[in-house]
Structure formats: structure tokens, C-alpha cells
Amino acid sequence: MAQNLPPQESEFQFVSNDLSNLPISGEVVGDSRTYFQDVKRRLFHNKIAMVAGIILLLIVLIAFLGPAFVPTDPNAQNVLFANLPPKIGNLNIPGFNGMQTVAGHTVDAYQQAHVPHGTYYVFGTDYLGRDLFARVLYGTRLSIIVAVVATLLDLFIGVPYGIVSGLASERVDTFMQRIIEIISSVPDLIVVILLLIVLKPGLTSITIAIAFTGWITMARLIRAQVFKLKENEYVLASQTLGESKTKIAWKHLIPNLSSTIIIQTMFSIPSAIFFEAFLSFIGIGIPAPNASLGTLMSDGQKAFHFLPYQMWIPALILSLIMITTNLVGDGLRDAFDPQSD
Known part of the structure; x- marks a missing residue:
């Protein structure tokens, strides 16, 4: 005869019904962060990248704010003080003490030139007696302005061109790519020389000449990224809902292209600075008497064997700008890559 047994407690019964303190599988501990x-x-x-960015920022600040604290005219000539070596006050720092080797003897160049007491030139003077420190400040500022403006022109031309080419029909895209191939098939130097022949030499003409072919790389990168992005679900859904291509570009494509645009812009700046310096070095860039890093190196190269500081100083600043800008660009590229962690 069956007996009524008391209900047995399950061996799997929870000791407590309070599950609020139990960890949940897959829970992210800590504050959530956005992509940026x-x-x-x-x-x-x-x-x-941070050290390079600080050095680059210091160079830019000194180049743009320096002339306000050093109001020396960079084009003022004083042939009596020509080719003076660097000197910093009365400090006896090797290379910056005003001493110069003449006919195998080390002499005080400032004393021989009868420079007034208390007058010294931090970077020395050139063959016309112009203050090299003032010329380097203005030259660095001019080179940075040319590079930044040319890069912005690359940005405003290359980004819309790449987006339109990537979103357009196959026939339009093919036509636009043939235009790029025609422009890129001609060497940049020839294009720049032809433009400088047509345009009046100056800051505007050299900037336009550098930007004339510089936008091609930006356009190609943007076009390649647009081809990837336009296959995503949110873009296809926007097209299905009848949104225009302009709205899709502003709302969906450009925000997702921001990393590519920023990184390519950072890599375009040193290229533009070097190209401007090269053009000025060979004599078809910034016209005299204005100074840029290229013209300063060109002038210093003529007396390099006897007065090497006239070329080394602008060359060192140009190298610092290019190296630090590239390092910052590498840092931004790694920062925008989620797989870099």
C-alpha cells in the first residue's frame, strides 16, 4: 500500500532567491566608452606620438608667435655683419659663441666685424647680413602656411570627388577615374612648373600648384572606402527609404570616413612641406626676398663648406617637422584602429 511521503527538497534548489549580487555572464565591468x-x-x-605632437606644437607656436617677440625684419640687410656665426649672449657654448675659424685660426667674428656690444645673432647671419633667426621663423611659418592651405585644398577637392565617384553609376565612376589617371600620369614636377609659368610666382601660385595634383591620393582612398561602406545595411536601408545620395553622404558616409580623412590629412602635410621646400630649393618656389625653409637651404648650400650652419639649421627644422608629423599620423592611424589594442 502506497504511503504519502512528504515532498523532498530538490538537490538543485537555490539557497537564496536573491540573484541581484550574482555576476551575469558576459557583463562588461566598468564604464562604457564611445568610439572616439x-x-x-x-x-x-x-x-x-604624444612626444612628437608636443614637439610639433612647439615648432608651430614658435613659428607663429616668435615674430611678435622678435620684431627683427627678416629682409633687413647689413653687409658689414655678413656671415656672422651663431652667438647666444656672452655664454661660451661651443657653436654658439661667435667664434669662427679663419685661415686656420679661431677668431671672434663679432669683434672683427665691430659688432656693437650686446648685439648678437642666435643663428648667425647670411651673406647679406640678414638675421637668420628671424628668417628661419618667418620661413618656417611660410612653409607651414603653404602646406596647410594646400592640404585643405586637397581635402575640399579630394573628399567630394571620391564620394561622388564611389556613389555614382559605373559609367560616371569610370569617366571620373580616367580623369584622375590622366592627371596622375604626368609627373608632378612638370605640372607644377607649367602652372608656375602660367601663374604669377608667389604664395598663391605655389599653393595652387602643390594642391593641383595632391588631391588625387585623397580621392582614391575615399572612393575605396565608399565602396565598402555603401554595402552596409544602414546605407542600403536609407536607399530603400528613398533618401538622396547627398543626405546619405552627409549622414552616413562622412562620419564613417572621418578617420581616413584625418589620417590622410596628417600624412599630406609633410609631403606638401617637402614639395614646397624642394621647389624653393631649385629656385621655382617662393620668390626672393621672402624666405621659406627651401630658400634658406638653397642659400646655405652655396656656402656649406665654409658656413655649414646656414644650411644645417633650416634642414634640421624641416626634418623635425616632417618626422614629428609622420609620427603623429602613425599614432592617429593606430588610435583609429580598434584592433590596435
């Missing part, structure tokens, strides 16, 4: 917060964190953790 992650970018900022990765960039700040890149010590090389």
Missing part, C-alpha cells in the same frame, strides 16, 4: 573616447585613450597611451 577609445580613440582618445589609445592616442594618449602612444608615448611616441
Whole structure:
């Protein structure tokens, strides 16, 4: 005869019904971060990029704010003080003490030139007696202005061109790419020389000449990225809902292209600076008496064997600008890459 047994407690019964303190599988501990917060964190953790950015910022600040504190006219000539070596006050720093080797003897160049007491030139003077420190300040500022303006022109031309080419029909895209191939098939130097022949030499003409072919790389990169992005679901859904291509570009494509645009812009600046310096070095860039890093190196190269500082100083500043800009660009590229962690 069956007996009524008391209900047995299950061996799997929870000891407590309070599950609020139990960890949930897959739960993310800590504050959630947005994409750009992650970018900022990765960039700040890149010590090389941060040091390079600080050096680049200092160069830019000194180039743009320096003339306000050093009001010396960079084009003022004083042939009596020509080719003076660098000197910093009365400090006896090797290379910056005003001493010069003449006919195998080390002499005080400032004393021989009868320079007034208390007058000295930090970077020395050139063959016309112009203050090289003032010329380097103005020359660096001019080179940076040319490079930044040319890069912005690349940005305003290359980005819309790449987006239109990527979103357009196959026939339009093919036609636009043939235009790029025709322009890129001609060497940049020939294009720049022809433009400088047509245009009046100056800051505007050299900027337009550099930007004339510089936008091609930006356009190609943007076009390639648009081809990838336009296959995503949110873009296809926007097309299905009848949104125009212009709205899709502004709302969906450009925000997702921001990393590519920023990185390519950072890499375009040193290229433009070097190209401007090269054009000025060979004598078809910034016209005299204005100074740029290229013209300063060109003038210093003529007396390099006897007065090497006239070429080394602008060459060192140009190298610092290019190296630091490229390092910052590398840091931004790694920061925008989520797989860099």
C-alpha cells in the first residue's frame, strides 16, 4: 500500500532567491566608452606620438608667435655683419659663441666685424647680413602656411570627388577615374612648373600648384572606402527609404570616413612641406626676398663648406617637422584602429 511521503527538497534548489549580487555572464565591468573616447585613450597611451605632437606644437607656436617677440625684419640687410656665426649672449657654448675659424685660426667674428656690444645673432647671419633667426621663423611659418592651405585644398577637392565617384553609376565612376589617371600620369614636377609659368610666382601660385595634383591620393582612398561602406545595411536601408545620395553622404558616409580623412590629412602635410621646400630649393618656389625653409637651404648650400650652419639649421627644422608629423599620423592611424589594442 502506497504511503504519502512528504515532498523532498530538490538537490538543485537555490539557497537564496536573491540573484541581484550574482555576476551575469558576459557583463562588461566598468564604464562604457564611445568610439572616439577609445580613440582618445589609445592616442594618449602612444608615448611616441604624444612626444612628437608636443614637439610639433612647439615648432608651430614658435613659428607663429616668435615674430611678435622678435620684431627683427627678416629682409633687413647689413653687409658689414655678413656671415656672422651663431652667438647666444656672452655664454661660451661651443657653436654658439661667435667664434669662427679663419685661415686656420679661431677668431671672434663679432669683434672683427665691430659688432656693437650686446648685439648678437642666435643663428648667425647670411651673406647679406640678414638675421637668420628671424628668417628661419618667418620661413618656417611660410612653409607651414603653404602646406596647410594646400592640404585643405586637397581635402575640399579630394573628399567630394571620391564620394561622388564611389556613389555614382559605373559609367560616371569610370569617366571620373580616367580623369584622375590622366592627371596622375604626368609627373608632378612638370605640372607644377607649367602652372608656375602660367601663374604669377608667389604664395598663391605655389599653393595652387602643390594642391593641383595632391588631391588625387585623397580621392582614391575615399572612393575605396565608399565602396565598402555603401554595402552596409544602414546605407542600403536609407536607399530603400528613398533618401538622396547627398543626405546619405552627409549622414552616413562622412562620419564613417572621418578617420581616413584625418589620417590622410596628417600624412599630406609633410609631403606638401617637402614639395614646397624642394621647389624653393631649385629656385621655382617662393620668390626672393621672402624666405621659406627651401630658400634658406638653397642659400646655405652655396656656402656649406665654409658656413655649414646656414644650411644645417633650416634642414634640421624641416626634418623635425616632417618626422614629428609622420609620427603623429602613425599614432592617429593606430588610435583609429580598434584592433590596435
